[in-house]
Amino acid sequence: MQVFLPKAVNQISWSSTHFMRVIRGPDSECQRRTPPSVTAAITPEGVLGHLMALEREGMGQQDQHESQRLEMLKARAVTLRAKRDQLKHQTDVVKILKDKISTDLPLDDDAAAAGGFTELQKSLLTAWRMQLKDLQRAHHLIGGYDLVECKEGKSVCVSFHTAFEGVYLETYNMELDLTRTVQISRHNIPPSFPLESFAKQILQKDLKAFLQTLSQNLNALAARRRQVCLLKELVGSVEVMESNQLCNILVLMCTAQSESPKAVLCTLEYADLTQCLPTRVRIECEDKTLSQSPQWKKNQSLLLESPAHTAVLTMRRMGSIA
Amino acid sequence: MDAQATSVLNRIIRRIPNKNIENLLKKWNCLSAEQLRALDYTRPKWMIVEHVISFCEENRLNLKHITNLEMIYHIENPDQGTWYACQLAEAQDDAVCVELTQFKEHFKAHLHGVIRHISIKMKKHEDEAVWIRIAWGDNFSKPNHLKPTYVVHHLHTSYVFISNLVAKHKIFLCQALVIATKHGSIKDGHLSTKSLTAMRDLLLRRYQQAFPNEQSRILQDRNTLSSHPCIGKEHSDHEEMRHQMSCEAFGHGPSPKLETAVYRLETRYRGNGNHTLSDREEFFRGVVRFSSSSLLDSLRHCVASGMAEGPVTPLLSAITQRGRNYFVITDKGPGVSSQASAQRA
Numbered sequence: 176m177q178v179f180l181p182k183a184v185n186q187i188s189w190s191s192t193h194f195m196r197v198i199r200g201p202d203s204e205c206q207r208r209t210p211p212s213v214t215a216a217i218t219p220e221g222v223l224g225h226l227m228a229l230e231r232e233g234m235g236q237q238d239q240h241e242s243q244r245l246e247m248l249k250a251r252a253v254t255l256r257a258k259r260d261q262l263k264h265q266t267d268v269v270k271i272l273k274d275k276i277s278t279d280l281p282l283d284d285d286a287a288a289a290g291g292f293t294e295l296q297k298s299l300l301t302a303w304r305m306q307l308k309d310l311q312r313a314h315h316l317i318g319g320y321d322l323v324e325c326k327e328g329k330s331v332c333v334s335f336h337t338a339f340e341g342v343y344l345e346t347y348n349m350e351l352d353l354t355r356t357v358q359i360s361r362h363n364i365p366p367s368f369p370l371e372s373f374a375k376q377i378l379q380k381d382l383k384a385f386l387q388t389l390s391q392n393l394n395a396l397a398a399r400r401r402q403v404c405l406l407k408e409l410v411g412s413v414e415v416m417e418s419n420q421l422c423n424i425l426v427l428m429c430t431a432q433s434e435s436p437k438a439v440l441c442t443l444e445y446a447d448l449t450q451c452l453p454t455r456v457r458i459e460c461e462d463k464t465l466s467q468s469p470q471w472k473k474n475q476s477l478l479l480e481s482p483a484h485t486a487v488l489t490m491r492r493m494g495s496i497a
Numbered sequence: 498m499d500a501q502a503t504s505v506l507n508r509i510i511r512r513i514p515n516k517n518i519e520n521l522l523k524k525w526n527c528l529s530a531e532q533l534r535a536l537d538y539t540r541p542k543w544m545i546v547e548h549v550i551s552f553c554e555e556n557r558l559n560l561k562h563i564t565n566l567e568m569i570y571h572i573e574n575p576d577q578g579t580w581y582a583c584q585l586a587e588a589q590d591d592a593v594c595v596e597l598t599q600f601k602e603h604f605k606a607h608l609h610g611v612i613r614h615i616s617i618k619m620k621k622h623e624d625e626a627v628w629i630r631i632a633w634g635d636n637f638s639k640p641n642h643l644k645p646t647y648v649v650h651h652l653h654t655s656y657v658f659i660s661n662l663v664a665k666h667k668i669f670l671c672q673a674l675v676i677a678t679k680h681g682s683i684k685d686g687h688l689s690t691k692s693l694t695a696m697r698d699l700l701l702r703r704y705q706q707a708f709p710n711e712q713s714r715i716l717q718d719r720n721t722l723s724s725h726p727c728i729g730k731e732h733s734d735h736e737e738m739r740h741q742m743s744c745e746a747f748g749h750g751p752s753p754k755l756e757t758a759v760y761r762l763e764t765r766y767r768g769n770g771n772h773t774l775s776d777r778e779e780f781f782r783g784v785v786r787f788s789s790s791s792l793l794d795s796l797r798h799c800v801a802s803g804m805a806e807g808p809v810t811p812l813l814s815a816i817t818q819r820g821r822n823y824f825v826i827t828d829k830g831p832g833v834s835s836q837a838s839a840q841r842a
Binding site: 262317323325332334348352361363364365366367369372373417419420421423424446448 | 653
């Protein structure tokens, strides 16, 4: 507690002591000379005496207060330091946990429990999960494609990734100009792809559907192209006689294993450009009986149902072709 | 062998340097091995020509074989003469299903139907290109094999590359192409170069383009090994930005070797002086021509080094974006006449 002494009292006390000393100087003479009324004023029971007493109180309390305050402050400093150390420790733990979460490292539940940080860990994980969910939702709104803003919002750039049988193939990019209507500004999609017709049909109405169609067709094209590449690697078993940029027709020549090896021509037509499997397979051979045989009927259905290179490998394994 | 055949053969062999003649004749596969061995390529050209002619007569080769030789020569050395690009438009629904044999049949049928004497030869190259050689005659005279037109088309794309076509035959060729590829119309592509390879690379996008995605931010393949560790680049951010901008506009890595870009101005002169717009009613006609041994490389360097201010003006980036090198700029804005030909497929 702090005692607040008005300044005036201090001044009075100083002047009163001064006055008292002045008056009390030569003691006996003062007392003899002063009239009885004044004597009453300078005795300790009077106003000045009261003031003196107050002064003494104040001084004494101040000393008390000071030492009290000092102790209090010291104690406070100690607690604050302890708290600071605790907070520092906590922030370090939070940092470590956050790093672990964002880099997908497993969190040590026991260590957390030991340090008393289970609650903290839980709340951090929840926050991270919410953040990821928001990101996922935003991603879904743009159709799940990575849209990158360029030219200060005047255009966006989309990437289409293609993959087949777990192998990533080419990535195609496209820049869409958004100033008045959505228009394709530039891209690196191969020119044999009927991009213009897709753009005319779908782009103005529904961007998400356009991106979806494009992705589907590009993936199918990449898949068909990859099949042709893999077939070309199977040298000796099969020869690619004809194919084209769009890979919508494939003519293969294989050698049938029979008494005399005969050449068989397989024509695969891909009428549906969103699929990587053919819509029609024709088997042609000089020997009509061979092409009508049940073995080759089975091969025909194999080529219809599985990717070309897998079908050829199966045919080779089964002994139909060399 | 008749006179025309000999003169065509003469012309081919005279054009090639001696050291390449052997390879060409081997590819042609019409002369026997002993005949090939007997030819001495150190002799003067006229002697080689005479020997080859005599061998051809020995083997009873005729004009057909000679034109085959000429075609092989052109396929091997496509960057000769001037090539023009044309673009097919209004694809019909079944344009995607056009097959090579179908294309060949329809093309030949149409041309044979309109011109009585015409000689058409078609060859498919490994890279899916169809080469067509046309020797034009008319209803009275035989085809002239000394001035053949060459046409290159990649099936399912909308581009056709033409060399050596005269105006009076243009309409027949255009009609035939439109019918054979099942499109509605064909128009001028506003792109002409000496090098077919450059034209094809540009239009068929056979060069590396740069897009502003996160992955391709790191386009800089600067040689950091050569720079001293004590040297720091003050404006490295700006440099990277300029490099990115230039690569987005003109491609990354080796670019198609275009040689010229021509801008024809049909604008009115707007000077800083006291002339008002109403004073000048007629156009200030001018032609701006950029020439370089590799135009796109030089433009890219201009932008990357800071000589040209960024962002890249659409007049220059339209060369790669629209795939043309001839532009007409009118008062309404530079893009009007180039927009008329719309975006390329």
